[in-house]
Amino acid sequence: MNAEKLSTADRQVTFENVSKFYGDVLGVNRVNLSIPPGITGLVGPNGSGKTTLMNLMVGLIRPSRGRVSVFGLGPDDPEGLFRLVGYAAQYDSFPPGLTGYQFVESYLRVHGFSARESEALAWKAIERVNLVEAAGRKVAGYSKGMRQRIRLAQALSHEPSVLVLDEPLNGLDPMARAEAIALFRELADGGLHVIVSSHILHEVDLISDQVVLIHGGYIVAEGDIGDVRDEMEEDHPVQVLVRCDRPSLLASRVFEADHVVEARILEDGQGLLVRTRDADSFHLALNRIVLENGLAVDAVAPADSDVNAVYQYLIGSNGEKQ
Amino acid sequence: MAVYERNYGRYQGELTPSWSRFMILPRYAFKDVFDSKGFLIFLVLSCVLPFAGLILIYLHHNLAALKFMNLPLEQLQQALPINATFFRRGLDIQSWLCFLLALSVGPSLVAPDLRNNGLPLYLSRPFSRTEYVLGKMMVLIALMSFLTWIPGLLLFFFQAYLEGAGWLAANLRIGVALFVASWTWILVVSLVALAISAWVKWKPVARVSLLIVFFVLTGFARALNEALDTWWGYLFSLSTAMDNVRAFLFGTALDDSHMAQPVWSAWLTLAVGCALSLWLLSRRIRAYEVVR
Numbered sequence: 001m002n003a004e005k006l007s008t009a010d011r012q013v014t015f016e017n018v019s020k021f022y023g024d025v026l027g028v029n030r031v032n033l034s035i036p037p038g039i040t041g042l043v044g045p046n047g048s049g050k051t052t053l054m055n056l057m058v059g060l061i062r063p064s065r066g067r068v069s070v071f072g073l074g075p076d077d078p079e080g081l082f083r084l085v086g087y088a089a090q091y092d093s094f095p096p097g098l099t100g101y102q103f104v105e106s107y108l109r110v111h112g113f114s115a116r117e118s119e120a121l122a123w124k125a126i127e128r129v130n131l132v133e134a135a136g137r138k139v140a141g142y143s144k145g146m147r148q149r150i151r152l153a154q155a156l157s158h159e160p161s162v163l164v165l166d167e168p169l170n171g172l173d174p175m176a177r178a179e180a181i182a183l184f185r186e187l188a189d190g191g192l193h194v195i196v197s198s199h200i201l202h203e204v205d206l207i208s209d210q211v212v213l214i215h216g217g218y219i220v221a222e223g224d225i226g227d228v229r230d231e232m233e234e235d236h237p238v239q240v241l242v243r244c245d246r247p248s249l250l251a252s253r254v255f256e257a258d259h260v261v262e263a264r265i266l267e268d269g270q271g272l273l274v275r276t277r278d279a280d281s282f283h284l285a286l287n288r289i290v291l292e293n294g295l296a297v298d299a300v301a302p303a304d305s306d307v308n309a310v311y312q313y314l315i316g317s318n319g320e321k322q
Numbered sequence: 323m324a325v326y327e328r329n330y331g332r333y334q335g336e337l338t339p340s341w342s343r344f345m346i347l348p349r350y351a352f353k354d355v356f357d358s359k360g361f362l363i364f365l366v367l368s369c370v371l372p373f374a375g376l377i378l379i380y381l382h383h384n385l386a387a388l389k390f391m392n393l394p395l396e397q398l399q400q401a402l403p404i405n406a407t408f409f410r411r412g413l414d415i416q417s418w419l420c421f422l423l424a425l426s427v428g429p430s431l432v433a434p435d436l437r438n439n440g441l442p443l444y445l446s447r448p449f450s451r452t453e454y455v456l457g458k459m460m461v462l463i464a465l466m467s468f469l470t471w472i473p474g475l476l477l478f479f480f481q482a483y484l485e486g487a488g489w490l491a492a493n494l495r496i497g498v499a500l501f502v503a504s505w506t507w508i509l510v511v512s513l514v515a516l517a518i519s520a521w522v523k524w525k526p527v528a529r530v531s532l533l534i535v536f537f538v539l540t541g542f543a544r545a546l547n548e549a550l551d552t553w554w555g556y557l558f559s560l561s562t563a564m565d566n567v568r569a570f571l572f573g574t575a576l577d578d579s580h581m582a583q584p585v586w587s588a589w590l591t592l593a594v595g596c597a598l599s600l601w602l603l604s605r606r607i608r609a610y611e612v613v614r
Binding site for chain 2: 047055058059060061078079082085087089091092093094095096097098102106107109110111112113114117153158203318
């Protein structure tokens with residue numbers, strides 16, 4: 001199958017009513033998902049089913065019920081599926097005694113690439129993760145960050161269309177994180193599906209085009225984080241921070257609107273924190289109030305529209321502390 | 323909504339045939355094995371017996387050499403005839419060297435991958451569990467072949483070359499027996515060694531387990547047979563079963579007649595041993611592990 005020739009609608013990773021049980025243990029249940037190109041952040045506490053979802057995606061396990069397909073291919077076509085998918089598991093696992101280059105090259109050979117092709121692709125991938133100088137050294141002597149990068153290289157070395165990365169930012173220093181995130185962005189902008197699981201919510205927020213929140217084996221939310229947040233407005237009013245010169249006047253005016261449930265002046269007296277059930281209407285009303293009263297506004301920013309807030313509202317704990 | 327430009331191209335070229343990919347696995351295992359001086363010494367020593375056999379066959383056909391050594395041909399033919407027993411006994415000894423090899427190499431084949439959760443690395447590629455096991459087994463199969471049927475058949479054909487085509491036709495059974503008995507033992511020892519490597523993470527414990535399977539169970543079988551005055555205790559002994567199968571294939575008598583058992587029961591023991599090892603491997607060689 002030529003993935004390049006598929007339409008955008010066909011280039012999806014889909015889960016149709018998928019359940020996976022390990023004997024009596026629930027992995028994931030009744031998952032319906034459609035993951036488009038771009039970076040997708042998979043977020044959930046430990047044991048929530050993230051790795052099960054990833055293993056299902058890459059064909060390592062089969063669903064107990066339902067159907068998983070990557071660009072229309074399932075695990076019954078391993079040759080096709082594994083060409084499309086690149087996977088870096090969360091485990092820090094390397095065959096003993098191999099150098100970074102040998103690690104990447106040997107798995108390319110397992111993939112079915114010729115010796116010459118494997119060599120070229122291995123160097124290309126190693127170059128992408130900036131490990132050329134260390135490629136001749138044994139992986140056992142690598143730092144944790146280097147090990148993460150070489151695992152990333154082996155996952156993308158066969159040039160997959162879907163890259164599934166389990167906790168790929170663990171152990172990376174800030175510089176390496178920035179480089180990895182830039183690489184994910186570059187790959188995603190090139191049309192690749194990059195599916196990343198992480199506990200570090202602000203990073204997921206920073207890099208993801210869409211998120212999938214999973215808890216207890218169930219998908220609790222999915223899609224663009226802004227859209228997810230909008231859908232939660234009724235139960236969890238949106239918080240908007242407005243920095244302005246006369247916050248008390250602004251507070252009295254915004255309370256005229258029904259959708260505003262709370263307005264709190266900041267401790268420094270230089271702004272207002274508003275909770276509203278209709279963010280769009282609030283922003284329109286704010287424009288009007290500012291113009292009518294000649295308020296000097298320094299900044300208007302959402303205060304709880306990031307993944308961290310959504311995660312806390314839906315799952316009830318701070319992911320970073322998991 | 324992000325606008326995605328398709329600028330990421332996938333590899334579209336030819337791939338190697340899928341049946342050949344399992345042979346990638348032993349590459350670095352061989353390198354590790356041959357890096358060990360101890361193993362190299364063992365390998366050289368294991369060639370001593372085939373080399374001695376080669377000299378013996380040569381002497382049987384070189385009267386000048388015998389005369390030089392002041393050794394009459396009749397005496398040599400009586401003491402060490404080149405027949406089925408000669409080849410079988412040679413294979414007996416080489417087979418135990420195979421066991422020592424499995425004891426040395428076997429425990430480190432699967433256990434490290436399982437200990438480090440390394441199986442997803444293999445199985446997230448177009449590579450099946452069967453191919454993984456086959457790849458790992460290739461290490462043992464190649465090394466054991468070097469000790470058993472390859473030198474055995476070389477000696478067999480050398481003898482046939484010196485004796486003439488008549489001997490080859492009359493003793494074809496020896497050649498077949500060398501090949502079949504070697505492969506049967508290689509399969510049994512490799513599968514048991516891999517199964518133990520898959521279930522026992524510590525190398526010393528894995529080695530002791532292998533010794534238990536091949537020696538302690540034989541002792542248990544003998545004790546059972548003595549106590550109950552029967553033969554079916556040998557159903558638990560893979561090594562005795564192999565001795566019986568080897569004797570049957572070569573058409574010779576067992577050195578120790580107390581160890582005789584019906585041939586069908588010996589094949590049954592070996593088949594059950596292999597099936598049990600495969601079952602144990604299939605239970606363990608999985609891409610994921612569920613922690614209950």
